[in-house]
Amino acid sequence: MQIGLIIFILVSCVSAKEKDVTLPRLNNTKAAEAFINSAEVVVIGFLEQGEESHGYKELLAAATRVDSVSVAICALKEVWVDYGIKSDTITLFRKVDNHQENLVVAEADEIKVDGLVNFIIVNELRYMTEYNQVTAVGLFNSEVKTHLLLFANKGRKEFNELKAQLGALAPEFTGKFLFVLINGAEDSNFRSLRYFGLKSKDLPRVGIYDGDSDMKWLLPEGEISNERVRDFCNAFLRGELKEVKEAGAEAKTEL
Template sequence: MLIPLLLSLLVCSATCKDQDSALPRLADVKAAEAFIDSAEVVVVGFFEGEESHGFRELLAAAKLVDTVPVALCTDKEVWAELSISSDTVAVFRKADNHQENLVTANVKKLETDGLVNFITINEVRYITEYNQVTAVGLFNSEVKAHLLLFVNRGSEEYAELKERLEALAPEFTGKFLFVLINGALKSNSRSLGYFGLKPRELPRVGIYDGDSDMKWLLPEGEISTERVREFCQSFLKGDLKEVKQATAGAEAKTEL
């Protein structure tokens, strides 16, 4: 009985070590800055050691969110540089220059699923596809202006338009969040209705201002990089306030 138990513990220990070694260690400020700049969204686990609350759970979560790079950091100079004072899991994103911190001491029951949810909710990218999970991160952002691309997934223009706006989004970092709304999904009918749109009328581009709860549609026509850029700039200059808002359908609510 004792031998199988020891073997089990050894296997568990080896597995944890393998998971740990798979994640990069950020040994200094330069390494941390390079890692944070390496992708649109990254996660860093700031832990005192392997026995810290949430350490093992982050290792497991990292395997489940393989689209987001994850690293570990114990260096206190890095902690100070990034305003970390205790064990923390932090999400860094470029779309709005935001750092979202989860202080593990504040979470009594920290589980792998909870960390996966925390990362997924805060995975706001240069162009984020709208759904019930990403909506939380989008509306919690300090950036309240959203540039919306309404397009049906599977349509001829879907991939090209997504790529075009994804390339434009960095120009408006900290000013707009670029959001893709798949009009082919029934769950997004309310979002379309809020702008008075139907799936057959797509693709279209709109702006939603969360501060004023106002919305506008880019006039019909080619959705070119230049037209979308000018549309965004018009909003930032305040010119759209004089333009008629998009008309909401009867089913619309004051949220996307």
């Protein structure tokens, strides 16, 4: 009898907890703006019926699986107008390239949790994005085609230090460069290193890849300071990088 009562209490607590879980609501434009500015990447479900909307439960489930991205909902159409939303839409906002990626729920017959998780992860670009097969899709779909590349070996002391250092520099070049971290200790990134004529033992190094011209440059060996990297980026933007290496026959769609 006691065991049965304990199980009942536990199940009741879990059910109550699941029932109480909801996404925060954005009730005006000011709240929406504050939410979008609160992190590098956020997602808003512009859903007219709120928690009763088609796709809400799936968005809630996706939010619990991608806990690195904050998710909220907005049911007020007067707010939707500010973001060009006309019908139920799940939208990802990211600061790195001032991009807004829309997934129109109203046009989908079925919304799947796995699909929403993939939508978020693929488009989750940050000021410093670590390169892999998933993030590659978002990186090369971005309107910003120039990448500042940090090649470093994960496991080495300088890996996290340089990641944080250049990540702090990246906001200065919003909309001009995507800052990308490439782990030279990962076998799958061997092609990326070879593309720049590098080997794992040569790292850390910094390079620039320009997708529009399909050309690449390497920062000369030496200290990787924010001052040197900033000058390197600005020299590119001014068209002053003279020692150009063409990308050759390597595929444009993959580093």
